[in-house]
Amino acid sequence: MTLLGVQGLSYRYPDGHMALRDLRFTLAEGERVALIGPNGAGKSTLLLHLNGLLPDRPPEVPVVTVDGLGIIETNLGEVRRRVGLLFQDPDDQLFCPTVWEDVAFGPQQLGVVEPRLSELVVESLAKVGLRGFEQRLPHHLSRGEKRRVCLAGLLACEARLLALDEPTSDLDPRGRRELMLLLTRLPVAQLIATHDLEFVVEICPRTIVLDGGQIVADGPTLQLLDNEPLMLAHGLERPHILRHRHPH
Amino acid sequence: MHIPDGFLDLRTAATAAALAVAGLAYALRDVKRSLPPRRVPLIGLAAAFVFAAQMLNFPVAAGTSGHLIGAALASVLLGPGAAVVAMTAVLVLQALMFADGGITALGANVLNMAVVAPAVAFGVFAALRRLLGRSLRATLLAAGFAAWCSIVAAAVACAAQLAASGIVDWGTVLPAMAGVHMVIGLGEAVITMLILAVVLRARPELLDEVGRVPGTAGVTAAYGLMASVALVAFVAPLASSRPDGLEYVAERFGFAGFATVAAEPPLADYSVAALASQSPWLSTAVAGGIGTLIAFGVAWLVARALTTAGQSAAPHR
Amino acid sequence: MAALRDRLLSPYQHGSSPVHRLPAALKFAAALACIVLIVLLPRGAWLAHGMIATGLATIALVAGSNLRQLAIRLLLLEPFVISVALLALLRPGGWPLFLSIMAKSTLCLAAMVLLTATTRFSDLLGVLWRARVPALLVTTLALMYRYLFVLVEEMERMRRARRSRTFTAGRGTVWRGSAQVAGQLFVRTSERAERVYLAMCARGWKS
Numbered sequence: 001m002t003l004l005g006v007q008g009l010s011y012r013y014p015d016g017h018m019a020l021r022d023l024r025f026t027l028a029e030g031e032r033v034a035l036i037g038p039n040g041a042g043k044s045t046l047l048l049h050l051n052g053l054l055p056d057r058p059p060e061v062p063v064v065t066v067d068g069l070g071i072i073e074t075n076l077g078e079v080r081r082r083v084g085l086l087f088q089d090p091d092d093q094l095f096c097p098t099v100w101e102d103v104a105f106g107p108q109q110l111g112v113v114e115p116r117l118s119e120l121v122v123e124s125l126a127k128v129g130l131r132g133f134e135q136r137l138p139h140h141l142s143r144g145e146k147r148r149v150c151l152a153g154l155l156a157c158e159a160r161l162l163a164l165d166e167p168t169s170d171l172d173p174r175g176r177r178e179l180m181l182l183l184t185r186l187p188v189a190q191l192i193a194t195h196d197l198e199f200v201v202e203i204c205p206r207t208i209v210l211d212g213g214q215i216v217a218d219g220p221t222l223q224l225l226d227n228e229p230l231m232l233a234h235g236l237e238r239p240h241i242l243r244h245r246h247p248h
Numbered sequence: 249m250h251i252p253d254g255f256l257d258l259r260t261a262a263t264a265a266a267l268a269v270a271g272l273a274y275a276l277r278d279v280k281r282s283l284p285p286r287r288v289p290l291i292g293l294a295a296a297f298v299f300a301a302q303m304l305n306f307p308v309a310a311g312t313s314g315h316l317i318g319a320a321l322a323s324v325l326l327g328p329g330a331a332v333v334a335m336t337a338v339l340v341l342q343a344l345m346f347a348d349g350g351i352t353a354l355g356a357n358v359l360n361m362a363v364v365a366p367a368v369a370f371g372v373f374a375a376l377r378r379l380l381g382r383s384l385r386a387t388l389l390a391a392g393f394a395a396w397c398s399i400v401a402a403a404v405a406c407a408a409q410l411a412a413s414g415i416v417d418w419g420t421v422l423p424a425m426a427g428v429h430m431v432i433g434l435g436e437a438v439i440t441m442l443i444l445a446v447v448l449r450a451r452p453e454l455l456d457e458v459g460r461v462p463g464t465a466g467v468t469a470a471y472g473l474m475a476s477v478a479l480v481a482f483v484a485p486l487a488s489s490r491p492d493g494l495e496y497v498a499e500r501f502g503f504a505g506f507a508t509v510a511a512e513p514p515l516a517d518y519s520v521a522a523l524a525s526q527s528p529w530l531s532t533a534v535a536g537g538i539g540t541l542i543a544f545g546v547a548w549l550v551a552r553a554l555t556t557a558g559q560s561a562a563p564h565r
Numbered sequence: 566m567a568a569l570r571d572r573l574l575s576p577y578q579h580g581s582s583p584v585h586r587l588p589a590a591l592k593f594a595a596a597l598a599c600i601v602l603i604v605l606l607p608r609g610a611w612l613a614h615g616m617i618a619t620g621l622a623t624i625a626l627v628a629g630s631n632l633r634q635l636a637i638r639l640l641l642l643e644p645f646v647i648s649v650a651l652l653a654l655l656r657p658g659g660w661p662l663f664l665s666i667m668a669k670s671t672l673c674l675a676a677m678v679l680l681t682a683t684t685r686f687s688d689l690l691g692v693l694w695r696a697r698v699p700a701l702l703v704t705t706l707a708l709m710y711r712y713l714f715v716l717v718e719e720m721e722r723m724r725r726a727r728r729s730r731t732f733t734a735g736r737g738t739v740w741r742g743s744a745q746v747a748g749q750l751f752v753r754t755s756e757r758a759e760r761v762y763l764a765m766c767a768r769g770w771k772s
Contacts (some may be wrong), residue, residue, distance in 0.1 A: 053766060053767060080768065089760070091757075092757060092760040095708060095762075097687040097707050105768055105770075106768040109769030109771070139711075141716065203732065227635045250757065252670045253674070255670070270741055276702065277586045278698050289758045291705045292705040292712070293754050293755070294758075295705055296713045296715075299716075301719075302749055304746065307736050333705055335701060336702070337705045341706070341710065345681055347673075347678065351596075373633075439740070443747045443751070445748070446749065447748045450752045545758050
């Protein structure tokens with residue numbers, strides 16, 4: 001069942017520079033897809049389109065469809081509930097004074113009240129392995145923990161698609177492993193923009209390669225990432241994990 | 249300039265609190281009306297910025313250092329309404345967490361540093377910018393002088409509150425506070441200009457935005473009125489207790505309506521010299537005037553230095 | 566220095582005493598009432614002062630507070646009080662006034678120190694919210710509190726980087742350096758504010 005449909009998405013920055021050119025792809029329920037490409041390819045920009053934060057004014061005819069809903073002005077609220085966007089810097093996203101309040105923020109906007117609210121917060125934190133963190137202060141948490149709190153906040157809204165922007169970029173090896181494990185356990189569909197190619201090989205069956213605002217490849221991860229000329233042509237490289245594998 | 253608990257009598261504290269709440273309420277309404285939603289988080293983050301920036305050291309002499317207060321900087325960069333809200337947040341945090349300023353005195357401190365200071369700063373800044381133009385140099389000069397004015401105004405208000413509470417004698421505290429803060433204000437002016445120069449160089453597009461009078465002239469007038477009322481509310485009763493000198497000044501400069509006028513023979517026949525010897529108030533006023541000129545001069549010199557250096561650096565690239 | 570600053574910025578002492586568990590609104594109101602009472606005490610009512618001091622100390626003990634930390638905090642905050650109190654000495658016969666002011670201010674300080682040691686700031690914000698303080702102000706307080714530490718750390722990093730590249734010790738250099746740090750911090754902060762706005766919208770916030 002198609003969860004996300006992008007049909008001809010283009011975007012031009014205010015300064016005239018073309019950021020995205022006629023993108024077309026779909027995502028199925030529960031699918032985990034990596035979005036890779038060199039810096040400046042438009043990965044973050046694409047993610048911002050998935051929950052209607054861009055463009056500033058949604059088009060009359062929707063170009064992006066989420067869970068059957070075309071993204072237009074009137075259903076932005078619903079779309080934002082279903083697409084959970086995880087920002088690159090968890091400090092930007094974790095803006096409430098305590099963990100509890102931050103995870104509760106989304107549900108509160110949706111009208112959830114006590115006692116369901118507290119239950120939801122506790123459940124969501126448990127799902128990301130942070131049971132008991134409710135009263136902690138954000139600035140006392142590690143980077144990885146902050147990321148997981150942000151994820152809990154998205155799960156609390158019962159997101160159907162998680163769009164993650166560079167989730168492993170500044171994690172230590174343990175934080176990275178924990179995050180990988182967590183993402184594989186979540187049944188939600190995921191689109192992960194990342195530079196971490198080893199991570200892609202390990203947990204994403206499918207990969208989309210973006211360069212200069214265009215999709216240059218979309219297919220099984222191993223096939224794409226093992227293709228050295230393709231990787232090098234787009235500012236990437238064959239990940240070590242594939243270089244040192246024995247041929248079948 | 250934070251007044252702790254136990255210094256103000258309850259009547260002064262209550263009056264100050266009432267005025268502070270009024271000023272804050274107006275600012276909140278102003279912000280809601282004129283600030284686009286995407287700027288709302290900026291107020292909170294700017295408050296955090298002011299707090300952090302207040303920690304920076306600006307060494308003066310022999311181990312002492314000056315610090316930024318930031319009311320003027322906030323006013324220039326965010327607009328007066330947002331600046332009032334941000335500075336209030338900073339003061340509330342300081343009172344609750346650091347006892348930097350008492351709780352009963354919170355109203356007075358908010359009035360002085362979060363209402364009077366930004367309001368005066370903005371008024372002076374906007375006026376000067378209209379007069380001097382919108383170049384970088386004019387903007388820096390206007391901001392620097394506005395910063396000085398904001399500090400002095402806040403200090404006068406603070407002094408008036410302390411005197412009204414009977415803690416100190418008005419004749420002692422005004423010259424002391426005003427005098428000291430005229431010097432401290434120079435530091436604030438220079439620091440504000442330096443920081444603003446960095447910001448405007450990094451974000452030249454802000455140069456046009458900055459100091460744009462929000463809404464109508466009525467709004468600017470409202471902030472000006474707020475600052476004036478705050479000052480007058482505390483200075484006026486004190487003026488009435490010094491009938492000779494201050495009364496003369498009050499009558500002469502037209503705000504006699506605020507001061508309770510005792511029946512005194514007209515003083516217009518006196519020569520200036522005789523006046524100066526008779527009433528220390530006139531000499532205080534003259535000293536104030538000189539201080540103002542010095543402040544403006546300093547701001548002008550610094551603004552010139554900051555903008556000339558930039559221009560001469562360019563060809564070397 | 567960082568440790569001192571952290572201690573200064575985080576007065577809350579974790580605990581589960583009966584005092585900690587009292588509702589924040591009650592503690593806040595009690596502290597306020599206490600402070601107003603202290604301010605209203607006539608000069609020289611030393612017995613009353615003593616009783617209040619004892620009362621505060623008792624609460625501190627019941628709360629299981631680290632008395633040493635409380636005392637340190639009190640001492641750190643005293644200089645503010647002293648410097649303003651000195652003004653009173655300018656007046657002839659100011660000594661009794663000075664002592665009275667010192668006593669009152671210190672007691673008020675102690676009450677606040679105790680309040681913040683047993684009550685979380687976010688709980689105090691909740692009190693304000695329920696007291697119908699305008700949403701814009703409460704949001705500002707919350708965001709400020711949240712990003713305080715982030716900004717202070719960012720500032721420290723920039724200062725360190727600047728100091729690593731400063732070879733002269735002149736006052737002018739320090740002033741320019743500090744101004745550079747502050748200016749850059751503001752630019753970064755306004756950019757962060759944009760991102761926070763997006764993050765808030767992404768989670769359904771309607772301004």
